[in-house]
Amino acid sequence: MAITKAKLFNTSQKRTSELMKALGHPARIAIIELLAERETCICGDITDELPLAQSTVSQHLKALKKAGIIQGEIDGVRTCYCLSEEGIEDLNELFVPLIKNLTTATQKNCC
Amino acid sequence: MAITKAKLFNTSQKRTSELMKALGHPARIAIIELLAERETCICGDITDELPLAQSTVSQHLKALKKAGIIQGEIDGVRTCYCLSEEGIEDLNELFVPLIKNLTTATQKNCC
DNA sequence: ATCGTTTATCGTAAATTTACGATTAATATA
DNA sequence: TATATTAATCGTAAATTTACGATAAACGAT
Numbered sequence: 001m002a003i004t005k006a007k008l009f010n011t012s013q014k015r016t017s018e019l020m021k022a023l024g025h026p027a028r029i030a031i032i033e034l035l036a037e038r039e040t041c042i043c044g045d046i047t048d049e050l051p052l053a054q055s056t057v058s059q060h061l062k063a064l065k066k067a068g069i070i071q072g073e074i075d076g077v078r079t080c081y082c083l084s085e086e087g088i089e090d091l092n093e094l095f096v097p098l099i100k101n102l103t104t105a106t107q108k109n110c111c
Numbered sequence: 112m113a114i115t116k117a118k119l120f121n122t123s124q125k126r127t128s129e130l131m132k133a134l135g136h137p138a139r140i141a142i143i144e145l146l147a148e149r150e151t152c153i154c155g156d157i158t159d160e161l162p163l164a165q166s167t168v169s170q171h172l173k174a175l176k177k178a179g180i181i182q183g184e185i186d187g188v189r190t191c192y193c194l195s196e197e198g199i200e201d202l203n204e205l206f207v208p209l210i211k212n213l214t215t216a217t218q219k220n221c222c
Numbered sequence: 223a224t225c226g227t228t229t230a231t232c233g234t235a236a237a238t239t240t241a242c243g244a245t246t247a248a249t250a251t252a
Numbered sequence: 253t254a255t256a257t258t259a260a261t262c263g264t265a266a267a268t269t270t271a272c273g274a275t276a277a278a279c280g281a282t
Contacts (some may be wrong), residue, residue, distance in 0.1 A: 056229080
């Protein structure tokens with residue numbers, strides 16, 4: 001990737017792909033499912049639920065945080081994680097209409 | 112990635128992340144938007160619409176095809192591309208409920 | 223003050239992704 | 253038949269991702 005021409009894609013294309021990329025790993029899907037299931041902040045025990053080393057889980061959490069899908073708040077020695085409104089809103093505003101669009105388009109497809 | 116423990120994630124987590132990964136690049140979002148917009152097969156001129164070399168676009172098309180999001184049919188010298196029902200169905204069955212789940216969970220969040 | 227717990231970060235290795243130009247294969251067209 | 257067109261593939265380079273263990277930083281408990 002010598003040259004990045006990313007500037008030539010529009011804002012919503014870039015944001016959408018950023019969100020999708022953040023969700024492009026089974027561990028990160030598992031993490032957000034966990035956070036949704038508990039419906040509350042989870043302090044740390046995410047690592048116990050995943051078949052990955054602590055440092056790797058921490059890296060995945062960082063990726064989700066960077067994309068704005070989750071947020072983490074330090075609480076003593078531990079860190080409490082929960083879903084971030086911002087990212088979920090973006091998923092609803094960007095991705096839900098896109099899927100709907102794709103669905104109707106597919107039905108009118110010639111193949 | 113010396114060791115892949117992917118077998119320890121469940122099928123829907125793996126399929127969901129596979130779809131997300133395929134959509135994790137602005138060029139590939141642009142491609143599916145193009146295919147949806149035209150509502151018909153597009154023979155080749157996708158390259159003209161993107162700020163990328165022909166070989167790179169071909170690579171992105173291959174990635175979308177591998178994930179089952181688009182399909183391509185050879186038609187003479189050209190190849191006709193369109194959205195694939197299979198992939199769009201999977202997006203509806205796997206991702207739409209997930210977003211809904213995340214949304215209600217976020218509303219009940221403590222942070 | 224010391225010790226244990228928790229989690230982020232560092233260093234590192236291997237795999238994958240992204241991008242390009244060049245080439246190839248297949249089909250139209252002149 | 254020769255030539256142009258289209259699109260996939262090859263070869264390659266650079267960046268990024270994924271994973272791990274080791275370490276460090278911060279806090280709580282003893």
